[in-house]
Structure formats: C-alpha cells, structure tokens
Amino acid sequence: MTLCLQHPRYGYYMTHDPFGALGDFITAPEISQMFGEMIGLWLADAWSLCGAPQQARLVELGPGRGTLMTDVLRALRVAPGLSERLAVDLVETSPALRQVQRETLAGETIPIEWRDTLAEAPRGPLFLIANEFFDALPVRQFVRTAPGWRERVVGLNRERRLAFGLAPGVEPDLPLNAPLHAMIEISPVGQNVMAEIAQRIASDGGAALIIDYGYTKTTLGESLQAVSRHAYVDPLTTPGEADLTAHVDFAALARAARAEGAKVLGPTTQGRFLTQIGIERRAAALRGRANDRQKADIDSALHRLTGSGDPREVMGDLFKVMAVTHPDMPDPPGFAEIES
Ligand code: SAH
Secondary structure: OHHHHHOOOOOHHHHOOOEOOOOOEOOHHHHOHHHHHHHHHHHHHHHHHOOOOOOEEEEEEOOOOOHHHHHHHHHHOOOOOOHHHEEEEEEOOOHHHHHHHHHHOOOOOOOEEEEOOHHHOOOOOEEEEEEOOHHHOOOEEEEEEOOEEEEEEEEEOOOOOEEEEEEEEEEOOOOOOOOOOOEEEEOHHHHHHHHHHHHHHHHHOEEEEEEEEEEOOOOOOOOOEEEEOOEEEOOOOOOOOOEEEOOEEHHHHHHHHHHOOOEEEEEEEHHHHHHHOOHHHHHHHHHHOOOHHHHHHHHHHHHHHHOOOOOOOOOOOOEEEEEEEOOOOOOOOOOOOOOO
C-alpha cells in the first residue's frame, strides 16, 4: 500500500492529482466552500476555548489541492487576533500536490511551510485538521486460520502476476475469538500518527479534528479498496494507477489518543457534526446572496455533505468526525449527544 501510494517515481500520489469530476474521487472541501468554512470556525472556537494562545500552529495532514486550508483561513479571520498569531504547516509527501497547494494558497499572507511528516512541524499549541488522510495510510490484514491469525501478503503467482497469499507464521498477539476465514485490518501507522498528535496536544495544548470514512467500533472484515475514475478496480492489477484506501478504525485511533493522555470527543457522523456546528445557517446566509442556479447548488452541496442514505451519494453517515483535545479544555462544539 505504501509503495503503490508513495513510491517516489510510480506512487499514485506522486504522479496524480486525484481530485474532482475528472479525477478519481471528490472530497468534501471540493464539494463546497461551506465544509472548510465550518471547520475554520470550529478551529477558531477551539483556539479561544484553549485561552487564545500566542503562536498557535495550524497543521493540516494531507491537504490535497489546498482547498480546505483556503476556506479555513478565510473563515478564521472572524476571530480577532487569531490570523496574526498563526503559522501554518502542511504535511504533504506528494511533490505534485505540493505544487497545486502552492498555487491555491498563493495569495495568503499567513506564513506557510511544507513538511514531510508531523514530526518536522515545530512544537507549540497545535490546531490540526486531517480530512481523508488516515484512510490513505497503510493497513495490515490478518486472516483467521485454524492455527491462528496469519498476515495477508502480496506476492507473485505461477503466472508471475501479483496475488494475495498468507504469511507462514501465526500472530500470537491477536485475540482468537473470530470465525475461520475472518479478516481484521490494523493500521499501526495510523495509530502512531494519532499517538503523536495526542502526545503534542496533551503536552502543548490544542485540538485536532479527524474526519474520514470508517467505523466507530473495531470490527472484522475487509475494507481495502482501489478506486480509479470514480469506479472500484482490483487493487493488484494497476498498482500506482488507482487510489488505495481502507476504512478508518476510529476506536483504535481513540485508544491511541487516550493512551497519550488526550481527551477524545466522538466519533460522531459528519452529518450530525456539521449540523450541530451550524452549517444550515451558513447555507442560508449564502442562499441570501445567490441566484436560482447557485441556490440549487448550495442545497445540493448541503445534502451531499450532511445527508443520510446511500454512501455513494451522500456523506452524512459514512463519514465520521472525532476530536482530540487537551483534557483541561472545555469541550468544543459538535459532539453533544442528542436523542433522535
Ligand atoms: N484532505 C484533502 C485530500 C485527501 S487525499 C481533501 O480533503 O481534499 C489524501 C492526501 O494525503 C493527499 O494530499 C496525499 O498526497 C496525502 N498523503 C497521503 N499519504 C500521506 C503521508 N503518508 N504523509 C503525508 N501526506 C500524505
């Protein structure tokens, strides 16, 4: 998975701009400016709930085309004093996407630095956003066999084509209470990144918002998928040409964050989160200045971002939102339990 996505010459993210109607998939910030604006307001609120620290760091993991950060920075301007105190770090490994981000953010006055990893971003109160980042991190898959769990691996078959197989050894550390042939996915890289975010927030203060498609309880099953031009493809036939992702295990991320002494809010659904923090009021304000065609676009974007139903059409249920905060900070909005 790492090779297919990150290989310096042939990796998917190194050679492609995967976004938009002509690309392979569309993400929430590419659907509507409302998404990034609401995240920006949430981050501004989190900053003031942390006591409005000087020299806050705004970090985005996997910024794509830079659209989300542009909308976030515009919305943040409503918080007096915040923009002047902010330094932005964009954690991005793809040179092609870094170039797109540079162009998108060319007019910004806030200082922006590009980093290969979060570890390179200087310490300090951390305000972090990761949208559809964790799903791009590699997972390991294990299959339950009679003697125990064995890791699923990729090798060559007799025709010398890529094929799935099983490693010979069994994994002693996985619980055995699963049926034969069951599969489990684990993302040690994702858990390590989460632990690093949480460790910084617990020691330096701040808040992080993780948004991705995934599940709220650790579950059995396979979610590795390859997507090319808005269609599912076999992950082994065109390595480096298709986007590879896996659903995010939010329960595992929450455990990793709590183990570092941070507080976890959620996960909730993207639909509930955006509605609670007021996206409908933002849509109404935009509608007030729009013509009929624009009004229809705003309504359709709102529905795609928050609606319940078929995940191929709406993001409201499948996408989850989880916050990681400093334990002494009052809870930021968006995670209240509401009886439905
Ligand atoms: N957040 C954006 C893009 C999501 S796609 C959006 O919502 O539109 C995933 C992004 O993460 C891409 O920018 C990709 O290049 C980047 N990425 C993937 N793996 C990464 C890694 N290990 N380190 C840093 N960036 C990574």
